[in-house]
Amino acid sequence: MVSFDSIREKLKESGIASSVQRVKVLEYLHECKCHPTADRIYGELSKNGLDISLATVYNTLNLFEEKGLIRILSLEGSENRYDIMTHDHGHFICEECGSIMNFEVNLNSSVYLCDESLSDFKVKKRDIYFRGICPECIEKEKGKEK
Amino acid sequence: MVSFDSIREKLKESGIASSVQRVKVLEYLHECKCHPTADRIYGELSKNGLDISLATVYNTLNLFEEKGLIRILSLEGSENRYDIMTHDHGHFICEECGSIMNFEVNLNSSVYLCDESLSDFKVKKRDIYFRGICPECIEKEKGKEK
DNA sequence: GTTCCTGCAAAAGCTTTGCAGAAGA
DNA sequence: TCTTCTGCAAAGCTTTTGCAGGAAC
Numbered sequence: 001m002v003s004f005d006s007i008r009e010k011l012k013e014s015g016i017a018s019s020v021q022r023v024k025v026l027e028y029l030h031e032c033k034c035h036p037t038a039d040r041i042y043g044e045l046s047k048n049g050l051d052i053s054l055a056t057v058y059n060t061l062n063l064f065e066e067k068g069l070i071r072i073l074s075l076e077g078s079e080n081r082y083d084i085m086t087h088d089h090g091h092f093i094c095e096e097c098g099s100i101m102n103f104e105v106n107l108n109s110s111v112y113l114c115d116e117s118l119s120d121f122k123v124k125k126r127d128i129y130f131r132g133i134c135p136e137c138i139e140k141e142k143g144k145e146k
Numbered sequence: 147m148v149s150f151d152s153i154r155e156k157l158k159e160s161g162i163a164s165s166v167q168r169v170k171v172l173e174y175l176h177e178c179k180c181h182p183t184a185d186r187i188y189g190e191l192s193k194n195g196l197d198i199s200l201a202t203v204y205n206t207l208n209l210f211e212e213k214g215l216i217r218i219l220s221l222e223g224s225e226n227r228y229d230i231m232t233h234d235h236g237h238f239i240c241e242e243c244g245s246i247m248n249f250e251v252n253l254n255s256s257v258y259l260c261d262e263s264l265s266d267f268k269v270k271k272r273d274i275y276f277r278g279i280c281p282e283c284i285e286k287e288k289g290k291e292k
Numbered sequence: 293g294t295t296c297c298t299g300c301a302a303a304a305g306c307t308t309t310g311c312a313g314a315a316g317a
Numbered sequence: 318t319c320t321t322c323t324g325c326a327a328a329g330c331t332t333t334t335g336c337a338g339g340a341a342c
Contacts, residue, residue: 017316017317017320017321017322018316018317019315019316019321019322019323020315021322021323022322037306038306038307039306051323051324052323052324053323053324053325054307054324055307055308055309055323055324055325055326056322056323056324058306058307058308059308059309059322059323060322062307062308072222072223073222074220074221074222074223075220076218076219076220076226077218077220077332078306079305079306079307080222080306080307092264092267092269095270103264103267118238118249118276120281120284121238121276121278121279121280121281122278122279122284123238123276123277123278124241124277124278124279125275125276125277125278126274126275126276126277127273127274127275127276127277128272128273128274128275129271129272129273129274129275130264130267130269130271130272130273131269131270131271131272131273132267132268132269132270132271133267133268133270134267135266135267138266138268163295163296163297163341163342164341165296165297165298165340165341166340167297167298168297183331184331184332185331197298197299198298198299199298199299199300200299200332201298201299201300201301201332201333201334202297202298202299204331204332204333205297205298205333205334206297208332208333223307224331225330225331225332226331226332
């Protein structure tokens, strides 16, 4: 559980002025493990009685990304999704149910992932997306086949 | 150099009916190493006298993607880009100049990249994006500092 | 002759922007 | 009080869709 004040503190550390909306958006991203869309964030916060607009959600998310608090996941063919920045991890997208899951990435081996062709490049961010079918949907498929 | 007929053959193999527009789009993707946007493809082909519309470009690209001929790169905050499907490779995006470059990925090590957490998943596609600054822009920066 | 592909224009998202009023320090 | 954040609505872009005419086989 992350307290209101610790979120405010986090914003301050990142050089972002506090506001009710900003705190609530960041709090939601911390608590929701679902890589939400902007619209989802807007919907959930509104539902809980917060006075906020979709435009503010977008502006806030862009600000957070700029300051390095979150990541924007842009998945082909649909809205962007937003992910709280923690340790480095990959994203698995299920083509069947659309859910997005984190998976661990071994950073050491990712350094060796590419050959020397990148030695002259300054790499700042690594995004790794895998797509396929999640265990749950594999089970469902099996059920159908019977 | 890829001939008109060999492109037609390729379409046929993928179960796609031929048309002038489809052949030209695929040909352009083969020859252009630049990961073009749909609009760029439309512009270039029109300029060369082909009668084609932007809607057809999009429809064609989506069809190609469905049939596994190309990949859609969705880069946050801008239009999609399209990449002819060859061997597995990663994409480096320069945050300075926006250019997109391929880099080699060692597939064997990418298998070991993630821990066992993915062992129950059926992985079909792997997309790897690195972001940072390309050698050319690093040089430019150095020039400015002097 | 049939099938289905294309161009056009309009529609449909998602995201950003401008501005006046409100909140925060 | 002064700054700047927010909500609203409108605009901006990219992408998709419907339909009639035309190309492909």
